Amino acid sequence: MNHLSAPVLPQIPDIVISRLPIYLRTVRLLKEQGVEVTSSQELGELLGLSSAQIRKDLSHFGEFGKQGTGYNVAYLCNQLEKILKVDCVWPVILVGAGYLGHALASYTGFEHRGFRIVAVFDNDPKKVGGAIGSITVQPVEAIPAVVRQHRCQIAIIAVPASAAQQVAHQLIEAGIKSILCYAPITLTVPPYIRVEYIDPVIHFQHMTFYLEKGCIEE
Amino acid sequence: MNHLSAPVLPQIPDIVISRLPIYLRTVRLLKEQGVEVTSSQELGELLGLSSAQIRKDLSHFGEFGKQGTGYNVAYLCNQLEKILKVDCVWPVILVGAGYLGHALASYTGFEHRGFRIVAVFDNDPKKVGGAIGSITVQPVEAIPAVVRQHRCQIAIIAVPASAAQQVAHQLIEAGIKSILCYAPITLTVPPYIRVEYIDPVIHFQHMTFYLEKGCIEE
DNA sequence: CGCCATTTGTGATAAAATGATCAAAAAATA
DNA sequence: TATTTTTTGATCATTTTATCACAAATGGCG
Ligand SMILES: NC(=O)c1ccc[n+]([C@@H]2O[C@H](COP(=O)([O-])OP(=O)(O)OC[C@H]3O[C@@H](n4cnc5c(N)ncnc54)[C@H](O)[C@@H]3O)[C@@H](O)[C@H]2O)c1
Ligand SMILES: NC(=O)c1ccc[n+]([C@@H]2O[C@H](COP(=O)([O-])OP(=O)(O)OC[C@H]3O[C@@H](n4cnc5c(N)ncnc54)[C@H](O)[C@@H]3O)[C@@H](O)[C@H]2O)c1
Numbered sequence: 409m410n411h412l413s414a415p416v417l418p419q420i421p422d423i424v425i426s427r428l429p430i431y432l433r434t435v436r437l438l439k440e441q442g443v444e445v446t447s448s449q450e451l452g453e454l455l456g457l458s459s460a461q462i463r464k465d466l467s468h469f470g471e472f473g474k475q476g477t478g479y480n481v482a483y484l485c486n487q488l489e490k491i492l493k494v495d496c497v498w499p500v501i502l503v504g505a506g507y508l509g510h511a512l513a514s515y516t517g518f519e520h521r522g523f524r525i526v527a528v529f530d531n532d533p534k535k536v537g538g539a540i541g542s543i544t545v546q547p548v549e550a551i552p553a554v555v556r557q558h559r560c561q562i563a564i565i566a567v568p569a570s571a572a573q574q575v576a577h578q579l580i581e582a583g584i585k586s587i588l589c590y591a592p593i594t595l596t597v598p599p600y601i602r603v604e605y606i607d608p609v610i611h612f613q614h615m616t617f618y619l620e621k622g623c624i625e626e
Numbered sequence: 627m628n629h630l631s632a633p634v635l636p637q638i639p640d641i642v643i644s645r646l647p648i649y650l651r652t653v654r655l656l657k658e659q660g661v662e663v664t665s666s667q668e669l670g671e672l673l674g675l676s677s678a679q680i681r682k683d684l685s686h687f688g689e690f691g692k693q694g695t696g697y698n699v700a701y702l703c704n705q706l707e708k709i710l711k712v713d714c715v716w717p718v719i720l721v722g723a724g725y726l727g728h729a730l731a732s733y734t735g736f737e738h739r740g741f742r743i744v745a746v747f748d749n750d751p752k753k754v755g756g757a758i759g760s761i762t763v764q765p766v767e768a769i770p771a772v773v774r775q776h777r778c779q780i781a782i783i784a785v786p787a788s789a790a791q792q793v794a795h796q797l798i799e800a801g802i803k804s805i806l807c808y809a810p811i812t813l814t815v816p817p818y819i820r821v822e823y824i825d826p827v828i829h830f831q832h833m834t835f836y837l838e839k840g841c842i843e844e
Numbered sequence: 845c846g847c848c849a850t851t852t853g854t855g856a857t858a859a860a861a862t863g864a865t866c867a868a869a870a871a872a873t874a
Numbered sequence: 875t876a877t878t879t880t881t882t883g884a885t886c887a888t889t890t891t892a893t894c895a896c897a898a899a900t901g902g903c904g
Contacts, residue, residue: 423861429831433810447881455812459881460863467883475882476870493834496841500830507732511725512826517810521827522834524842559840562833564826586833588826592651592735594673602836604829608730608782608806609739611822612718613647615780615804616711616740618820622777623714624742641891665851677851678893685853693852694900 424465430455431462432488439481447478494522499558501584503575504566505530505538505545508590512564513540523562527554531571548575552582561585569593576603642683648673649680650706651739657699665696712740717776719802721793722784723748723756723763726808730782731758741780745772749789766793770800779803787811794821 434454438446448459448466455462466472466484469491473479489495500523502509513528530536531548538545546554554560563584565572572591579587586602589595592610595603652672656664666677666684673680684690684702687709691697707713718741720727731746748754749766756763764772772778781802783790790809797805804820807813810828813821 421860425835426832428835429828430812432831433825433828434812437811449881454814458863460865461861463881463883464862471883473882474870475868476872476880478881491835492831493837493839493841494831496839497843498830498834498841507729511729514725518827518830521810521831523827523830526842558842561837561840562830585837588829588833592739593655594648594652596672602833604832606824606826606829607651608824609736609741610647610651611806611824612716612736612741612780613650613710613712613739614644614822615806615820616716617643617646617709619711619779619803621711621714622779623711623716624744624776625715639890667851676893678895679891681851681853682892689853691852692900693898694850694902696851 420468424468427457427461427465428488428492431465432485432492432494435479435481435485435488439485443481445478446481446484448473450478489522492522497522497524498562499524499526499560500562500564501525501527501529501551501554501558501560502564502566503529503548503551503579504564504568504590505532505535505540506566509566510540512566513543525564526558526560529554548578551578555579555582555584563587565589565591567591638686642686645675645679645683646706646710649683650703650710650712653697653699653703653706657703661699663696664699664702666691668696707740710740715740715742716780717742717744717778718780718782719743719745719747719769719772719776719778720782720784721747721766721769721797722782722808723750723753723758724784727784728758730784731761743782744776744778747772766796769796773797773800773802781805783807783809785809 431451434451435446448462451462452459470487472484472487497519502513502525505528509528513525518524525543528540528543528545529548529551530545535545536547561584563579565575565587567575569591572589572593573595576587576595576597580597580601587595589603589605590607592607597603649669652669653664666680669680670677688705690702690705715737720731720743723746727746731743736742743761746758746761746763747766747769748763753763754765779802781797783793783805785793787809790807790811791813794805794813794815798815798819805813807821807823808825810825815821
């Protein structure tokens with residue numbers, strides 16, 4: 409170890425990063441409502457967080473507020489978009505053209521928040537060639553070429569759990585760096601690949617712990 | 627304060643509860659694969675967690691393992707289901723019969739994990755009366771009666787963000803205790819109501835923080 | 845049967861996250 | 875202009891969470 413080595417830039421906790429998109433979502437809502445200035449207190453009330461938490465989180469990235477006044481909504485919005493790198497549109501590919509895949513591919517809410525589904529893949533010959541809006545379903549064999557063409561780093565997995573691990577391998581092989589997995593299974597991936605999960609049942613089962621038992625049967 | 631009062635039962639951290647459904651999902655997978663015994667080490671590797679974390683989490687609820695051997699998969703599965711109260715099927719209602727609502731209402735993966743969508747509601751007269759599988763879409767006015775009839779405590783919100791807060795009010799009014807919200811908005815609810823959120827964009831924006839910027843435009 | 849290799853459950857410890865406090869700055873008000 | 879009210883960003887204190895490390899079981903094996 410060299411005591412003269414450059415100071416390590418402070419690693420920002422992942423839990424802080426995970427709150428930024430929520431802040432951005434709320435600040436953008438305020439902006440749409442015509443609100444020009446807000447405060448950590450107001451944001452905290454809207455989000456159910458303490459004002460200190462919000463100030464501390466933001467302070468990792470700079471000074472965005474003004475004492476006595478608070479935060480300029482448009483400016484904070486811009487800064488959060490820069491920090492999260494969503495001041496642009498990212499290409500996303502989707503594997504699995506089932507019920508969920510259709511809903512996601514038809515969803516119009518991605519674009520203005522920084523994402524666009526540029527291609528959909530399926531391994532069922534009956535699905536391949538079909539259209540979802542303006543997108544034509546392609547065979548999974550086309551994944552590597554499409555990823556290269558769009559320099560795509562993000563993929564959604566919306567195939568059955570039994571196929572998800574294999575699809576993950578194919579995606580990583582093709583150069584995908586981050587995966588949003590809707591299949592109810594934990595994927596095994598190399599450490600440099602980021603996977604996030606969406607499984608509504610996980611949320612339901614979290615809820616039932618706190619509910620009074622009241623079931624239909626079994 | 628009475629020094630003779632009953633000992634306060636140790637409050638289990640919510641973060642521990644939030645991991646239990648993941649454990650259950652994985653243990654059930656092992657069970658399906660015919661695995662009879664597992665260990666905190668094996669589970670940790672499958673989930674990307676430390677074995678100590680898993681042991682400590684489980685220890686909040688009792689002793690489920692055997693030293694030198696590990697955990698009996700079927701038994702652990704059963705115990706986790708009991709702890710989470712999913713050793714039965716919970717009725718769930720769904721508001722919003724759009725693309726996402728259709729995907730959710732058609733999804734067959736809820737039942738065997740403890741949940742059944744018993745009714746779907748929409749406020750669009752063109753949707754009301756339509757069928758999704760065996761479920762007929764009902765008008766939102768019918769929510770209170772259906773909630774009472776099924777003693778339903780859980781609801782899914784799958785309406786546009788602009789309608790979500792109002793729908794949440796209606797649901798709470800009707801007696802719903804926990805809400806899974808797919809609309810990209812933070813709901814304001816009384817403290818005794820639990821809300822969980824699913825918003826894929828939040829996950830994407832979390833990912834992009836760690837990616838090298840590579841966008842389409844803007 | 846005794847020994848070895850495992851693996852649990854847990855108290856102690858370390859690390860991380862949150863919350864409280866406050867000086868400084870800015871705007872509003874008198 | 876002086877005073878009061880707000881609100882930030884930083885520091886410090888507290889609480890929460892995760893990790894470590896090991897005694898106590900357990901089963902397999904020679
Ligand atoms: N539908 C929902 O609302 C919902 C809810 C929660 C979770 N999920 C999960 O999302 C995933 C998709 O659900 P769904 O309802 O759309 O299922 P689905 O069966 O309707 O669709 C799955 C699609 O994946 C395709 N597929 C299967 N194997 C593939 C492979 N190896 N490569 C490429 N494509 C493949 C199939 O051809 C099919 O089109 C599942 O894992 C499911 O558990 C869905
Ligand atoms: N489709 C997706 O894959 C997807 C992905 C992410 C998030 N979402 C979110 O999920 C929600 C639903 O998405 P969608 O694509 O199904 O939208 P959608 O427009 O297809 O469907 C919304 C449905 O809600 C109904 N609705 C509107 N106001 C209502 C009210 N007050 N009471 C009852 N019903 C009402 C509409 O009639 C419509 O049928 C939205 O908030 C969307 O942002 C959807």
